[in-house]
Amino acid sequence: MNSSVSGLDTLLARYVTGDVPEPVRVMLQAHLELSGKNRGFVRDLEALGGAMLEGLEPAPVGDRDKRLAEIFAQDQERPVPAPADTQADPVLPAALVHYLGHGLDGVRWRSQLPGLKVCAVDNPDGVEANLYWIRAGTAMPHHTHEGSEITLVLKGAFSDVTGHYARGDLSVADETVDHRPRAGEGEDCICFAVIDAPLRLTGPIGRFLNPFLKQ
Ligand code: ZN
Numbered sequence: 635m636n637s638s639v640s641g642l643d644t645l646l647a648r649y650v651t652g653d654v655p656e657p658v659r660v661m662l663q664a665h666l667e668l669s670g671k672n673r674g675f676v677r678d679l680e681a682l683g684g685a686m687l688e689g690l691e692p693a694p695v696g697d698r699d700k701r702l703a704e705i706f707a708q709d710q711e712r713p714v715p716a717p718a719d720t721q722a723d724p725v726l727p728a729a730l731v732h733y734l735g736h737g738l739d740g741v742r743w744r745s746q747l748p749g750l751k752v753c754a755v756d757n758p759d760g761v762e763a764n765l766y767w768i769r770a771g772t773a774m775p776h777h778t779h780e781g782s783e784i785t786l787v788l789k790g791a792f793s794d795v796t797g798h799y800a801r802g803d804l805s806v807a808d809e810t811v812d813h814r815p816r817a818g819e820g821e822d823c824i825c826f827a828v829i830d831a832p833l834r835l836t837g838p839i840g841r842f843l844n845p846f847l848k849q
Contacts, residue, residue: 641806645784646672650679657733657756657763657828661786661804664727664826668786668802725789725824738824741765750774755826762829768792768817776814781830783807785815790823792816 648654649662666673722728723737731737734755743751743765749772755763768774770790784806791800794813799805807813817823 641782641808642672642784642804643675645806646676647679650676650683655759655761655828657758657761658784660729660733661763661784661826661828663729664788665786665802665804667727667729668788669804671802727788730788730826743767747775748772760830764827764829766823766825766827768815768823768825770817770822771819773814773816776812778812779807779809779829781809783827783829785825785827788824788826790821791818792823792825793818 645654645658646662649659652659654662666676723731725738726734734740741753743753746752749769751767753765755765757763766774768790784804785799787799787801787803787805789801791798792805792815793799794805794807794815796805796807796811796813805815
């Protein structure tokens, strides 16, 4: 398991506990709308959080299977965001449309480089949220990060040293990732990215959940 995967797990745990900046919450909700990959994991974390709040006696740290078995025995199904409704924007998930107050047609793009357009969305609490439109086959400038960057693919796909990401996929890059994302051939790529998203868990719920996230 590489650092970006555990970074994503941590973000999802923070999402469950309500401990993420608004653009990150919107991004993760949009991810759950578009992709089924992490819905089960989020549901399990919600069950764990609920069990903790109900005072379930925790098993010894590291006894992950036993704890999970206890949780599953309770069969606490919690709702997760439903798939995007058919009335929504064909590209933007409903969570993002609600956040922006408009669909893709309302985005005011600014050209940044040949083949790359940007729209600054928001920057609360020191995080920076942007939409990117990358022309098919175009590579973004090579870069690394001082903080962390999470990116949700909304249309098309991109690839970098960490993998290939298609609609609904999340990429998590931190200061150890030095990359040059390139949009796939044949289709323009539209992404929602948040820079300096927190990747650490804090507080009592974080201390409870951390043993489940670190192998
Ligand atoms: Zn990056």
